[in-house]
Amino acid sequence: MLKLKKPFIEIKDLSFSYLNSKKEQTNALDNVNFNITKGEFLAIVGPSGCGKTTLLNCLDGLLQPSSGKILINGEKVVEPGFDRAYIFQDPLLLPWRTVLGNIKFGGQMQRLKKETLDKKSRELVRAMHLRGFEYHYPHQLSGGMKQRVNIARALCVSPQILLLDEPFSNLDAQIREIMQQELLNIYDENKKTFIFITHSIDEAIFLADKIIVLTRHPGTVKKIINVKFKRPRDISIKDSKEFIFIRREIAKIIKDEIHV
Amino acid sequence: MKSMFKFIKQKENMLLGLSGIIVVIILWQTVAAYKLIDPILLSSPIDVFNESISLFKTGEIYPDLIASISEFLIGFLLALFLGFIFGFILGWFKKTRAVFNPLLFGLYATPIIAILPLIILWFGFGLFAKVSIVFLSSFFPILISIMESAKNTDQNLLKLARSFKASEFNIITAIIIPNSIPGIVSGIKIAMPRGIIGMIIAEFFTGNAGLGYLISYYGSTFQTAKLLAIVILIAGASVVFTAVIDLLEKKVKYNN
Numbered sequence: 283m284l285k286l287k288k289p290f291i292e293i294k295d296l297s298f299s300y301l302n303s304k305k306e307q308t309n310a311l312d313n314v315n316f317n318i319t320k321g322e323f324l325a326i327v328g329p330s331g332c333g334k335t336t337l338l339n340c341l342d343g344l345l346q347p348s349s350g351k352i353l354i355n356g357e358k359v360v361e362p363g364f365d366r367a368y369i370f371q372d373p374l375l376l377p378w379r380t381v382l383g384n385i386k387f388g389g390q391m392q393r394l395k396k397e398t399l400d401k402k403s404r405e406l407v408r409a410m411h412l413r414g415f416e417y418h419y420p421h422q423l424s425g426g427m428k429q430r431v432n433i434a435r436a437l438c439v440s441p442q443i444l445l446l447d448e449p450f451s452n453l454d455a456q457i458r459e460i461m462q463q464e465l466l467n468i469y470d471e472n473k474k475t476f477i478f479i480t481h482s483i484d485e486a487i488f489l490a491d492k493i494i495v496l497t498r499h500p501g502t503v504k505k506i507i508n509v510k511f512k513r514p515r516d517i518s519i520k521d522s523k524e525f526i527f528i529r530r531e532i533a534k535i536i537k538d539e540i541h542v
Numbered sequence: 543m544k545s546m547f548k549f550i551k552q553k554e555n556m557l558l559g560l561s562g563i564i565v566v567i568i569l570w571q572t573v574a575a576y577k578l579i580d581p582i583l584l585s586s587p588i589d590v591f592n593e594s595i596s597l598f599k600t601g602e603i604y605p606d607l608i609a610s611i612s613e614f615l616i617g618f619l620l621a622l623f624l625g626f627i628f629g630f631i632l633g634w635f636k637k638t639r640a641v642f643n644p645l646l647f648g649l650y651a652t653p654i655i656a657i658l659p660l661i662i663l664w665f666g667f668g669l670f671a672k673v674s675i676v677f678l679s680s681f682f683p684i685l686i687s688i689m690e691s692a693k694n695t696d697q698n699l700l701k702l703a704r705s706f707k708a709s710e711f712n713i714i715t716a717i718i719i720p721n722s723i724p725g726i727v728s729g730i731k732i733a734m735p736r737g738i739i740g741m742i743i744a745e746f747f748t749g750n751a752g753l754g755y756l757i758s759y760y761g762s763t764f765q766t767a768k769l770l771a772i773v774i775l776i777a778g779a780s781v782v783f784t785a786v787i788d789l790l791e792k793k794v795k796y797n798n
Contacts, residue, residue, distance in 0.1 A: 362705050362706070363707065378720045378723070387716070391706040391709075391712055391716075
């Protein structure tokens with residue numbers, strides 16, 4: 283008999299509800315189902331308030347779903363783990379630590395050996411173009427730099443899965459493009475599974491292999507779109523017919539959602 | 543010449559401040575030298591300076607200086623230690639804080655010196671009474687600043703720590719304590735002058751040792767120059783302490 287390969291990450295009938303400020307039961311996510319293959323770059327887009335961040339929090343184990351479950355390698359997610367690293371929208375650097383100290387934070391929580399951690403953090407400083415800033419404090423860094431430290435801190439725990447919550451949304455357009463390209467380089471070098479939340483349709487198409495479009499509140503999966511640009515990708519694909527076609531398709535879905 | 547000009551420009555405010563002090567001292571010396579005011583009421587700055595030197599040379603000041611320093615150190619360090627522990631407990635546990643909050647703010651607002659007669663009644667005139675006053679005067683501001691900053695720890699930083707699987711112990715040592723350091727320093731800044739005032743007044747009333755006792759003794763025996771020498775010594779010490787804490791405060795302010 284043919285044995286079916288289990289998907290790497292399974293999201294099964296996931297719902298999440300909470301009590302809002304008026305103490306009413308509110309659904310943020312309703313019956314979300316999809317799978318993620320190992321090494322895939324997945325983007326999640328949708329109108330604001332569709333529960334994207336909630337979904338990512340559930341994937342990390344920071345929030346527990348009200349019903350349904352998330353399986354990683356067949357195991358249910360119940361709490362955060364070092365197989366996953368969460369990259370927050372705000373860089374959330376510890377202001378009393380230097381760049382190097384911030385990069386090491388997760389590794390220290392993971393109880394990595396000091397020498398291993400030293401070596402690893404130095405490598406990440408190099409890889410994330412932070413050389414010369416090792417002993418700077420967060421307030422001395424630009425927005426792009428802070429986000430680089432944020433990403434380096436996540437990579438430092440050697441996660442299998444990176445959960446990125448709109449990491450570039452507070453950066454200006456030029457820096458944003460540079461960071462997107464750098465993120466693609468990291469993805470190409472590491473072949474980890476990336477789950478990337480964004481408001482920007484262009485960003486999702488440029489980065490991802492697969493895009494999940496969520497409906498408006500409460501979030502459900504509206505459509506799954508495969509993006510088949512070859513890797514490594516560069517900025518020129520943004521002008522291709524296919525790119526524009528996908529963009530139009532997603533924009534229409536989201537527009538329909540907002541006007542429902 | 544040019545570099546001197548630059549120096550003046552850079553240190554302008556400091557030089558202006560210094561000139562204010564110098565003008566007052568010159569005026570004071572003039573008033574005293576021409577005996578415009580009776581020297582029993584106001585000694586000349588030169589006399590005060592000479593008396594300051596001789597207080598140390600003859601060793602007259604040492605027993606009381608040591609008494610004051612030990613009262614202050616014991617009381618203040620105890621306040622810092624207990625304020626630190628209870629500040630974190632109250633900052634961290636909501637329900638406990640709800641119980642103690644009104645009580646604490648009430649005690650913080652009470653001029654501790656008002657209960658000095660009671661303290662003397664309980665503990666007598668010795669070291670312990672004075673240590674208690676220093677402790678009570680400085681404990682509440684320290685406790686409250688630490689409590690406030692532990693309470694106001696950025697929720698997102700806690701979330702970050704949890705996403706990296708930080709243990710409770712790690713959350714406290716790696717997030718909450720470093721996050722409260724500016725609060726601790728500003729608590730010390732408020733508590734220290736209160737502690738010093740408490741100490742001096744307690745010594746006035748217990749009347750057996752310490753700088754406060756010396757001031758009241760010199761006052762009642764009309765040794766004005768010595769009295770002023772002690773006052774200036776205490777003021778100078780306070781200025782130095784405050785400057786050190788200001789420096790510390792700048793170091794631990796994160797400007798984020």
